[in-house]
Amino acid sequence: MTQPPDSQPRGDQPPQKPLPGNPYAQPDGGYERPDSASPGAGYGYPGQPSAPGSSPYSALPPYPGGYSGTGLPSPPPSPPGVGRGLFGGRRAVLVSALTAGLLLLGGGVYVWAGKGGDGREKPGAKSTASGPSSSPSVDKGDGKGPGGGNDAYDFNADMKPGEARVWVRENDTRLTKEGALQYGPWRAGDVVAKAMYKEITGYAVADGTQKWSTSFETPVCGAAHLPSGTGKAIVATQENNTKAAHCTYLQQIDLATGQVGWKVTVPQESSYDTTNQFTLAVSGDTVVVHHGAYASGFSVTDGNKRFGSWKTEGCSPYDIGGGPKLISVGLCTSDDITKTQSLVEELDPATGKSKWNYKYQQGWSVSAVLSSDPLVVAASNTDKKTWNITAFAPDGKVRWQVESNFKAMGGCDGHDGQGLDGCTAAAADTGTLYLGTEGSGGAITSYPETNEVVAIDLGNGKEKWRTKDPKGRAMRPQAVEGGKLVAYVQPGRVQDAAAMATLAPTGGAPLVVLQSPEAAIGGERAFFLNPHMLWSGGRFFMLNGRVQSPSDKGKDHALLSFGK
Numbered sequence: 001m002t003q004p005p006d007s008q009p010r011g012d013q014p015p016q017k018p019l020p021g022n023p024y025a026q027p028d029g030g031y032e033r034p035d036s037a038s039p040g041a042g043y044g045y046p047g048q049p050s051a052p053g054s055s056p057y058s059a060l061p062p063y064p065g066g067y068s069g070t071g072l073p074s075p076p077p078s079p080p081g082v083g084r085g086l087f088g089g090r091r092a093v094l095v096s097a098l099t100a101g102l103l104l105l106g107g108g109v110y111v112w113a114g115k116g117g118d119g120r121e122k123p124g125a126k127s128t129a130s131g132p133s134s135s136p137s138v139d140k141g142d143g144k145g146p147g148g149g150n151d152a153y154d155f156n157a158d159m160k161p162g163e164a165r166v167w168v169r170e171n172d173t174r175l176t177k178e179g180a181l182q183y184g185p186w187r188a189g190d191v192v193a194k195a196m197y198k199e200i201t202g203y204a205v206a207d208g209t210q211k212w213s214t215s216f217e218t219p220v221c222g223a224a225h226l227p228s229g230t231g232k233a234i235v236a237t238q239e240n241n242t243k244a245a246h247c248t249y250l251q252q253i254d255l256a257t258g259q260v261g262w263k264v265t266v267p268q269e270s271s272y273d274t275t276n277q278f279t280l281a282v283s284g285d286t287v288v289v290h291h292g293a294y295a296s297g298f299s300v301t302d303g304n305k306r307f308g309s310w311k312t313e314g315c316s317p318y319d320i321g322g323g324p325k326l327i328s329v330g331l332c333t334s335d336d337i338t339k340t341q342s343l344v345e346e347l348d349p350a351t352g353k354s355k356w357n358y359k360y361q362q363g364w365s366v367s368a369v370l371s372s373d374p375l376v377v378a379a380s381n382t383d384k385k386t387w388n389i390t391a392f393a394p395d396g397k398v399r400w401q402v403e404s405n406f407k408a409m410g411g412c413d414g415h416d417g418q419g420l421d422g423c424t425a426a427a428a429d430t431g432t433l434y435l436g437t438e439g440s441g442g443a444i445t446s447y448p449e450t451n452e453v454v455a456i457d458l459g460n461g462k463e464k465w466r467t468k469d470p471k472g473r474a475m476r477p478q479a480v481e482g483g484k485l486v487a488y489v490q491p492g493r494v495q496d497a498a499a500m501a502t503l504a505p506t507g508g509a510p511l512v513v514l515q516s517p518e519a520a521i522g523g524e525r526a527f528f529l530n531p532h533m534l535w536s537g538g539r540f541f542m543l544n545g546r547v548q549s550p551s552d553k554g555k556d557h558a559l560l561s562f563g564k
Helices: 088-101 519-526
Strands: 102-105 108-111 165-170 179-186 191-196 201-205 208-213 221-223 232-238 247-254 260-265 279-283 284-292 296-299 305-307 317-323 328-331 341-347 354-359 363-371 377-380 387-391 398-402 426-428 430-436 451-459 462-466 476-480 484-487 499-504 507-513 532-536 540-542 556-564
Touching: 165 519, 165 540, 179 221, 179 232, 179 363, 179 451, 179 532, 179 540, 191 221, 191 232, 191 556, 221 279, 232 279, 279 317, 284 328, 284 499, 296 317, 317 341, 317 363, 328 363, 341 363, 341 377, 363 426, 363 430, 426 484, 430 476, 430 484, 451 484, 462 507, 476 499, 476 532, 484 507, 484 532
Parallel strands: 426 476
Antiparallel strands: 102 108, 165 556, 179 191, 191 201, 201 208, 221 232, 232 247, 247 260, 279 284, 284 296, 296 305, 317 328, 328 341, 341 354, 363 377, 377 387, 387 398, 426 430, 430 451, 451 462, 476 484, 484 499, 499 507, 532 540, 540 556
């Protein structure tokens, strides 16, 4: 059993000040795990289920500044993609659905699929979502606190010249005991938005002030990773408020104003087509919805259905990814359900027709798009305990395919991913792919303290170079700008807060271009569980993957940003 950290200084060391944002974050950069928690327990890892609503953090004490264990949510159900080996997670569900008519509802409950009263809104019906609402106070990053009273913690205290101001939004919404997934963040002009539970909220990019908030009648059950080129977010909502409710509707929201546009029903493709979670992907003016063993496309502009489900070479849609190219992964089954294959294809967003396809050998499972243009895909092989990277030419021909000798972080190696668009540690230009490796040194392995960035030649798949941060902090590649890699540098030990850094095409030590204040270290470390990241217009945004309901012990950090 882990003992509470000693509150007294050791030896002749001066007392270390607490790290705001995580009462279990230690001055040496590690984490003190709550009593009875074991590695992997309570985080939705395979083989580590938790009782609904239970949490090793449910009794966290408050820490200076009036916040509790912010950002340390209770154990969620395994997120989409966890355990997605050949027969893990969603793949096993889809095989079952294709062969025996079994479907998976939320929480891993299998039910027999069948017809029932739909009670669904007809396509084209107007949304009943409410309009924008006003804003509460927020820390504007002026070094004077958020205006919430003397006990409110200031993430920008004692800022040094040149440091980038931080603003943080907390979850104020009352939720069920399981908490809620968060979707986004999406940026459109001077607004950054996120969706959670029955609402979507927009904040001012510069200081986090709430600009609008729009509510839905039922919970959100899916959202596109990217907004449209016209600044619209597409989210899915449930048919009702029961736990067994199916994911049913698509809704368009204008990110500039929060106004809801069209709302349509996603028609069932068959009596087996029932699910409580949608995977959405936007490419051009099309949003594709993956539901169960089916997928269908709709116009982002007006919500009209463009195409229904498809099968390429007998393979059913298994996952979908958006961006410059619309990429689909199909699951190919046979009479022997132990023999399945993955098929990758590029779709025409306007028609849903396959432009080209490539079928992987048996045993390989595709689960991450590392780059959409040029297209680079990661796949894993559970039996061989390995993974590979494949680069495709515009016509779908394989440029090269190599098995990798390192583990990439953030699900970018095809293991335990968050869907095709879920990799948070990869970036590419026309010549180089950059990946963050899974490092070591942190007590929570999903948020390591140190790692390497690997540069891979897109011409031949060979490594160009590897580099580390000289201070031992982990780095996540985010974008390539002006020929240089832009990476998020995670908070390090004691005084090293999060930063944004650039790396030259030839490698070498990273150059910090945005440094957040030391006072923000604890709050930044609270974003460790499946964080969603966005680098846009010189600002960095990070969204906690799940939040809990506020309590008398505090509120979860929901969204963080820093920049100039």
